[in-house]
Amino acid sequence: NAGVTQTPKFQVLKTGQSMTLQCAQDMNHNSMYWYRQDPGMGLRLIYYSASEGTTDKGEVPNGYNVSRLNKREFSLRLESAAPSQTSVYFCASCSRSVVNTEAFFGQGTRLTVV
């Protein structure tokens, strides 16, 4: 059971280049999320998708776009990378009930923009 799979694991970009981070989950969850984590810090929400066909901005959406391709896949795109986007990116899918939410994470993508 793969859970949440992110690709790539590492990436170096030059300023102004574009790239797409891929995320897929096999747990049949409706909700999926993209976060960034800077060194020693918590996770900041970039974008999320509450269900297939919907996406919404999180806390730090500027410079990013997302696509919820289907229920399994949620991609994050950097159109013109900037050094400030150097970070570790995590994709998560969430199981939700009335009383509980649990996030399951991918291994992360370590992105460096030079």
Next chain:
Amino acid sequence: TQLLEQSPQFLSIQEGENLTVYCNSSSVFSSLQWYRQEPGEGPVLLVTVVTGGEVKKLKRLTFQFGDARKDSSLHITAAQPGDTGLYLCAGVASGTYKYIFGTGTRLKVLA
């Protein structure tokens, strides 16, 4: 904006000491979760607290949800080096699907 503030940000203690980490917000949460993250890995769920005033114990870890469901605490008794890591609270503010994480507490337990 629903913000989850954690304190302290960093904590370095000796093995055997006790500690408490706090997670505070001005918003009400239907539930709060606590995660622990190891270097190079994604966070892993420790516990969920749901009811205001609820206390949950997980071995040496005690979690409490505030009566007003705006804050939570994590208390570790007799900390061990294996407790070292980044501790994160998280929650979905009532009426939204936005799942946000706290600012994090980095704990280092020295042998």
